[in-house]
Amino acid sequence: MMLSKKTKYVLLAGLVLGLAVIYVPLVVVLLNSVNSDTTFGWPPSGFTFEWWGRAAQNEGVLRALVTSLEAGLAATVLALVLGMMAAFALQRYRFFGKDTVSLLIILPIALPGIVTGIALNNAFRTILGVDLGLFTAIVAHATFCIVVVFNNVVARLRRMGGNLEEASMDLGADGITTFRLVTFPMLRSALLAGGLLAFALSFDEIIVTTFTLGAGLQTLPIWILDNLFRPNQAPVVNVVAAVLIVVSTVPVYLAQRLSGDTASGGRL
């Protein structure tokens, strides 16, 4: 590039500043969870693990954690199955309506969350007559997690082409054997990455969850929202927020290390 040194340094400053803006608020939340002061006061007045201890014994938090894990795991499994099927269909076949199907897969995440949320809420309650519970939240989460698995698997299928599978068939392996010994092993890391991302997405989701989780149940984000405006809960809220940051960024980091395919834009 033939741009001046000065431009380069100005841009670098912009980048560093931008990254600082991205990370500072997250670090503040992490620091705040070990801040002995119970308000948002800056700078932190002292260091303590007391709130972490209290959060670990808080029944509401623990129940919310269990619900989050159950919903996340179940939605991830469903999304893996459905996302992989859709990916194979769209990557390996030509058929009428193909573009519509791929749009359909993106739709639950492209529309504002509140639209997806009330659409499903309305469908469960007034059309299907199903009471909201953990099950309905899992269905909703799986719906918007499919796209994550789909994207990862499609990217991998595109990259690996069909030569190895054809070779396997030429050498006499049947379709199932080829899938088991050739296709699946090559897909494994893409599936793992997709699954991790789907789990992280489900673990963090709040808007759709608000509308599809039964009364009396809470996921961690919903627990935070319910307790956000209660001053005496502030320290525990800080700990749960810190946990959410750590728990959700680790799988994403791992997923990106695992597959170079995930560098697509946005949350897709």
Added chain:
Amino acid sequence: MSIAASVSGFLYRKPRLRLGMLLSAPLLWLGLAYLGALAALFVTAFWHTDTFTGQVVTEWSLDNFATLFRDEVYRTITVRTLGIAVAVTVIDAVIAFPMAFYMAKFASPRAQRVLVIAVMTPLWASYLVKAYSWRIMLSGNGLIGWLFGATPGYGLAATVITLSYLWLPYMILPIYAGLDRLPNSLVEASGDLGGRPWGTFRSVVLPLTFPAIVAGSIFTFSLTLGDYITVKIVGGANQMLGNVVYDNIGAANNLPFAATVATVPVVIMLVYLAAVRRTGALDNL
């Protein structure tokens, strides 16, 4: 021949059947359940709620839409929401461009990979926690006040700041991808022909990356239009379209009107998508 082998042989000879089996479950799930739910939602927008029983009455009328357009409150809220979405988009584009430019044009391949991960990872950190972190940052004695001696407090400014923060990575990544595709030789040629950096930026770089910026704006726009939690956390007394939808589902128990209001962001998005289609932004998503 084993059963498995004969089944797989049979399927191998019937590609349409294989496709059908692969598509059946995802299509049933998304096509029937999800599209059906969306369709039902928009049908509900034309119904209304019985004021006494709170039950949905399935009579067709445009009353909800009439209320939406006639009522001053909803107009104000729609304009406010749009204003916030525009402000957030512009702020994000201005912050994201230099970051993406450095990442795409100056960073080494290894640094590029690290930087993409550095931008992507917090993207997935909880939306709620990120909004909450700004509540902490902007509070009376928070970090912002400590650094600058004053804080904007909770209100519209805080909402714009927080939403810009939340959606920033969605703007950086498409612009980065767009700049990454822009050949360096074009920039160099412009320089060789006597273009000053600013001129090169304005007449070469910007037009070629415009579709990428628009692609990013689709996210910042759509996500802002549907938001109701951020404004609850840092927005003070202000409301956005999402809050009206939320309140009508919960407290007011008026699902039909909530559905009517929910069509506003969807329509705005559809108009926006139709408008930007020609820029090629949709291929940049």
